[in-house]
Amino acid sequence: MSHKKGSWVHLFLLLIVILVLIWSLIKPVEGYGVLLMEISPSVLVLLFLIARYNHFRFTTVSYVIIALLVILTFIGGHYSYAKVPLFTWIKDYFDLKRNDYDRFGHFLKGLMVIVIIELLVRKTALLKSKTTNFIAVCIVLAIGALYEIIEWLSTKLGHEGKSTKDFLGMQGDIWDSQKDMALLLVGSILSLFFIKILYKGLDKSRQ
Structure with missing residues (x-):
């Protein structure tokens, strides 16, 4: 993929993300308190990537x-994780105990291992190897654990009101954090099967 064509694809992705962000800001189900707690980290990451785009550009x-x-x-953030309609329907149809959108999200966050590997290969002395993959998985788990700690601190530094409970999204499961981390680990390991796609992209970007 040429540099110019890649830029257009990146711009298209950004446009889609912005449109979804605007939609999420329109009458969020649990109010703006929960919405802001949920989306703030993603918005900050998005702003950082935009600011650094001309200095460091990831692969498509x-x-x-x-x-x-x-x-x-x-x-x-728009629905609060426990009330995303599709997963509420799945919960009711299969007679599940909870809405598993947050579990699904943590599993997919394992894909971040691919982004971390690209960052390590391009910005450090590490090469393409199983060791690099292992380090990337550890970093993803560390990020996930940090987020779980932030969620825990939100209950200790503030008051355990409705917004805090919606932000945590535990739905009565005392092992919620452990299960989230387990799914993140599984998602990260499975994502490594797609790592060759990333490496092909890296090789092309260097040509």
């Missing part, structure tokens, strides 16, 4: 992953 594979994960966050 990584931008597709980032766009997908950001959109998932905006959808979760």
